[in-house]
Amino acid sequence: MPCPYCQSKETKERKQKTKLGYKTFYCPGCERKYNERTGSPFNFLEYPTEIVFLVVLWRLRYKLSLRDLSEIFLERGFELTHQTVLNWEKQFAPLITRPFFSGGQP
Numbered sequence: 502m503p504c505p506y507c508q509s510k511e512t513k514e515r516k517q518k519t520k521l522g523y524k525t526f527y528c529p530g531c532e533r534k535y536n537e538r539t540g541s542p543f544n545f546l547e548y549p550t551e552i553v554f555l556v557v558l559w560r561l562r563y564k565l566s567l568r569d570l571s572e573i574f575l576e577r578g579f580e581l582t583h584q585t586v587l588n589w590e591k592q593f594a595p596l597i598t599r600p601f602f603s604g605g606q607p
């Protein structure tokens with residue numbers, strides 16, 4: 502995966518993963534570390550990207566209520582507040598309705 506800071510392709514995958522299990526990399530060119538989500542709008546989320554996408558997708562596609570979504574995802578072990586769902590909808594609905602989002606480059 503190219504370095505999101507200097508675009509170098511000479512990067513190394515590290516053994517260590519992020520807390521959520523994302524691959525991490527080291528760039529000898531600029532001596533920085535990064536992970537699969539660095540530079541994407543999902544970088545600082547406490548939840549896996551797939552979960553965020555699912556929540557927003559189900560909200561848009563099936564018009565589920567905030568309470569429905571909280572309950573559904575609580576059963577899967579993710580505690581979401583109504584406000585979190587609303588924030589994600591605001592932030593990520595435009596990405597989902599765009600034709601394709603390629604990780605890395607917004």
Ligand SMILES: [Zn+2]
Pocket residue numbers: 504505506507508509528529530531532533
């Ligand atoms: Zn770099």
